[in-house]
Amino acid sequence: MTSLSYLNDKDNFDATTDPAATESSQVERIVRAIAGGIAEGKLIADQRLPSIRAMAAEHRVSRDTVQRGYDKLVAGGHLYARRGAGFYVAAVPMPPVRDTTPRPTVDLEPFQLIHTSLPPDRCPGSGVLLHDDxxxxxxxxxxxxxxxxxxxxxxxxxxxxxxxxxxxxxxxxxxxxxxxxxxxxxxxxxxxxxxxxxxxxxxxxxxxxxxxxxxxxxxxxxxxxxxxxxxxxxxxxxxxxxxxxxxxxxxxxxxxxxxxxxxxxxxxxxxxxxxxxxxxxxxxxxxxxxxxxxxxxxxxxxxxxxxxxxxxxxxxxxxxxxxxxxxxxxxxxxxxxxxxxxxxxxxxxxxxxxxxxxxxxxxxxxxxxxxxxxGLYRRRCERIRAMLAQRATAIRHALAEAGCTVAPAGGGLFLWADLGQDKSGVDVARRMLKHGFLTAPGSHFSPPKTDNSHMRFNVTTTTPAALAALAACL
Structure with a gap:
């Protein structure tokens, strides 16, 4: 069994030096000590840590305290668990427990596909199904x-x-x-x-x-x-x-x-x-x-x-x-x-x-x-599916004529089209907006600041006029 003797070094975890310490503070000491040992190279990748029982006995804390500390370290990416085999040091340490990295912000731009002042026939990128009268x-x-x-x-x-x-x-x-x-x-x-x-x-x-x-x-x-x-x-x-x-x-x-x-x-x-x-x-x-x-x-x-x-x-x-x-x-x-x-x-x-x-x-x-x-809901679903399939066939053909490659789909509201390797979905979306059409470039659905050549089309709001504008923009 691997002993973590360095945990008893000065300034590291030793529950016996603080009898009045609360269980919460003891958990945090375990977390800081092991995370610090990983950062300093005292613990190496794939090294097995002592079992919960052994760790608790060695440092005179409860098993629950050790379990909570290990769980926090797993959640933080410092350790990983193998079922029935214990806890191991992760290959690539995550950032320190007290990470001050700015949190990512929510990109509100895609929400214009839901909340827009443009009429539906001007929104081929809309996320809303347009029903017939x-x-x-x-x-x-x-x-x-x-x-x-x-x-x-x-x-x-x-x-x-x-x-x-x-x-x-x-x-x-x-x-x-x-x-x-x-x-x-x-x-x-x-x-x-x-x-x-x-x-x-x-x-x-x-x-x-x-x-x-x-x-x-x-x-x-x-x-x-x-x-x-x-x-x-x-x-x-x-x-x-x-x-x-x-x-x-x-x-x-x-x-x-x-x-x-x-x-x-x-x-x-x-x-x-x-x-x-x-x-x-x-x-x-x-x-x-x-x-x-x-x-x-x-x-x-x-x-x-x-x-x-x-x-x-x-x-x-x-x-x-x-x-x-x-x-x-x-x-x-x-x-x-x-x-x-x-x-x-x-x-x-x-x-x-x-x-x-x-x-x-x-x-x-x-x-x-x-x-x-x-039974109206079931019949309504059947009518909508038939309408979507009919419209999707026509729009898929038009997109192919414009030079786009449309991904296979089993029905539904959307078609996912590749505009071409040399095309930027964001640039095409900007040009389409100048023509008065709101589109859904692939960057709305992939990591922030990631541009690609894809675009999503709503088969109920993509009109011939929108397809003609897309062909011009391409």
């Missing part, structure tokens, strides 16, 4: 019916959400293959609110979280707002690069992987079944929480040449938290989101749930309930 009229009738039903207002409702709606969501999830007990389902004001609730519940400042590259700017914004550290896993045509994912898990032991299994934003790709199974195995091996943003899942064709299923179908909520919603099928201003998680995670989710809106969307929840209970 018939779908809008249908939704208006449902909303009017809910209001006219005499729904009594004035209370906060069920803290978990409208019970009949949650029962309908339970049925919907069961049809999709997710067996979720009713207490495992919470409603929230929308998918973004659901992601925010999950991150707020389980992530603390400086927690390491993995996201995909490219990824929705909503994912990074929610995490940065909570003070998380972000690392990226490249997204391939059939899902995240699992080799990179495993390396990051082995090296850093991230707390969470925030991703999209079905109709990824911005690429439109979906996770393949073999890769989904391996991802679940990695999550179980490293006890990593996987948050699956299923915002666009209802836009996916339920049947096809390649099976596409949400991760929760395979995992049954053991390590996966499923976040879904109706904002794209209905409209952002009347959509309702929901979070589905294992019962052991629900305590924290219920604790933070009131911060997402005490009123429980009394009208919106009942709108979705009516659509689900009378």
């Amino acid at each position: 018939g779908s809008v009229d249908e939704l208006h009738r449902i909303v009017k019916g809910v209001v006219a039903s005499g729904q009594r207002l004035g209370g906060y409702g069920d803290p978990a959400g409208y019970l009949p709606l949650r029962q309908q969501l339970q049925n919907k999830l069961r049809i999709e293959g997710i067996d979720a007990p009713l207490p495992s389902i919470l409603t929230v004001p929308g998918c973004v609110a659901g992601l925010t609730l999950v991150v707020r519940s389980f992530i603390r400042p400086r927690s390491l979280v993995l996201v995909e590259d490219p990824a929705s700017f909503i994912h990074t914004t929610v995490l940065l707002a909570q003070g998380a550290e972000i690392m990226r896993v490249p997204r391939e045509a059939d899902g995240p690069d699992l080799d990179v994912l495993r390396l990051l898990c082995e090296r850093y032991r991230p707390a969470m992987f925030l991703m999209t299994s079905v109709l990824h934003n911005p690429t439109g790709s979906s996770l393949s079944l073999p890769k989904a199974r391996k991802l679940i195995e990695i999550a179980a091996e490293f006890d990593m929480m996987v948050v699956d943003d299923a915002s666009y899942a209802d836009l996916s064709h339920p049947a096809g040449a390649r099976p596409v299923v949400p991760l929760a179908v395979l995992d049954q909520l053991d390590h996966v938290i499923h976040v879904g919603g109706s904002s794209h099928i209905l409209a952002p201003d009347v959509g309702t989101g929901y979070v589905v998680a294992h019962e052991r995670r629900m305590e924290l989710l219920r604790l933070f749930r009131p911060a997402q809106g005490l009123g429980n969307m009394l009208i919106q929840e009942r709108v979705l309930y009516r659509l689900l209970s009378n």
